[in-house]
Amino acid sequence: MMLLRAGSDSLALAVELFNRPVELARAHAVLLLLGHSFEMLLKAVIYQRRGRIRDRGEPYTYEFKKVINVCRSDLSVIDEDDVAILRAIQQDRNAAAHETVAMSEDMLWLHVRSAVTIYKRILHEQFEQDLAEAIPARAVPVSALPPTDALAVVATEMEELRGLLVPGTRRGDEARARIRPLLALDGSVTGREDPPAELEIDRAAAAIRAGRPWQSVFPGLAQLTISDTASPGSLEVTLRVARSGDGIPVRRARPEEAESALVYRTSDPFQEFNVRLSRFGEMLGLTQYQGYALTHYLNLKNDDRAYFVKRNARGNIIYQGLSARALHLAREALSDPAFDMEQVVEAYKHRNRTTAR
Numbered sequence: 001m002m003l004l005r006a007g008s009d010s011l012a013l014a015v016e017l018f019n020r021p022v023e024l025a026r027a028h029a030v031l032l033l034l035g036h037s038f039e040m041l042l043k044a045v046i047y048q049r050r051g052r053i054r055d056r057g058e059p060y061t062y063e064f065k066k067v068i069n070v071c072r073s074d075l076s077v078i079d080e081d082d083v084a085i086l087r088a089i090q091q092d093r094n095a096a097a098h099e100t101v102a103m104s105e106d107m108l109w110l111h112v113r114s115a116v117t118i119y120k121r122i123l124h125e126q127f128e129q130d131l132a133e134a135i136p137a138r139a140v141p142v143s144a145l146p147p148t149d150a151l152a153v154v155a156t157e158m159e160e161l162r163g164l165l166v167p168g169t170r171r172g173d174e175a176r177a178r179i180r181p182l183l184a185l186d187g188s189v190t191g192r193e194d195p196p197a198e199l200e201i202d203r204a205a206a207a208i209r210a211g212r213p214w215q216s217v218f219p220g221l222a223q224l225t226i227s228d229t230a231s232p233g234s235l236e237v238t239l240r241v242a243r244s245g246d247g248i249p250v251r252r253a254r255p256e257e258a259e260s261a262l263v264y265r266t267s268d269p270f271q272e273f274n275v276r277l278s279r280f281g282e283m284l285g286l287t288q289y290q291g292y293a294l295t296h297y298l299n300l301k302n303d304d305r306a307y308f309v310k311r312n313a314r315g316n317i318i319y320q321g322l323s324a325r326a327l328h329l330a331r332e333a334l335s336d337p338a339f340d341m342e343q344v345v346e347a348y349k350h351r352n353r354t355t356a357r
Contacts, residue, residue, distance in 0.1 A: 035093025
């Protein structure tokens with residue numbers, strides 16, 4: 001398949017450029033090629049499963065953001081940890097094409113090494129192909145001193161940013177170019193799909209210059225950890241969102257907090273919560289009523305990362321949508337051997353009868 005070949009070729013070139021000794025345009029070229037490699041790979045997956053990668057009447061195939069959402073929400077090809085990296089790569093690719101972007105060596109290594117790990121797994125699971133056929137093992141991204149602590153990488157990045165933001169140094173543009181990918185990854189960890197806005201970059205720069213703890217500037221990054229996914233001594237690692245809950249709690253800023261919030265990012269809720277409540281059961285291989293019952297059982301309507309409701313001026317509901325997170329939580333519940341759908345449905349019926357009285 002040409003899509004698959006194009007993806008593997010781009011990944012091979014990204015790895016080659018990562019390993020090159022010359023710094024000229026290195027980071028930009030690596031990020032552009034990483035983005036292209038995953039866009040082609042995920043389009044190949046979708047085409048194999050659905051037979052199309054273009055909406056009827058549209059001149060172009062799906063954009064990168066959409067293929068990530070389809071592979072997560074509809075096809076379950078990638079998990080939430082993968083999505084965090086892929087959305088960051090997507091935004092970094094766009095920044096490399098339309099803005100300026102800069103990364104420390106360790107941060108770039110984390111992105112590339114994580115990308116290779118995710119690509120290798122998808123290629124094997126979906127196409128039964130070994131990445132070694134496209135990229136020799138000797139060419140895998142390496143580092144004389146590979147980072148082992150994601151938080152230490154971010155802390156080092158903060159120290160370097162503070163140096164760039166010292167008054168009188170006139171290196172503000174360079175600092176902004178390094179803040180941009182940090183905010184992209186921070187946002188993707190906390191479930192955002194849209195790129196960092198200029199106002200957000202300004203606020204982050206001001207907070208760093210003022211000496212605020214980096215964990216409060218980038219709360220999503222405080223939840224990251226490096227997980228070993230291969231044999232001891234291997235450099236096969238991936239960047240994953242920690243599930244220990246040790247990171248600073250994060251919530252969306254309310255509209256009235258837009259001016260005071262350090263990070264305020266808006267997105268299109270109809271894209272993020274694109275699974276209609278009425279179709280939730282169908283997406284999980286259940287009936288519509290079972291989908292409603294599962295939504296109630298998992299308390300999804302109280303999770304603002306899983307559920308969105310739109311009301312008209314009278315307060316009547318006109319749209320209810322669920323996100324990829326809701327599908328992930330539902331699939332986790334359904335995979336539990338102790339889960340009993342009949343009990344869930346009966347409890348939902350009882351709740352409805354009680355409420356109606």
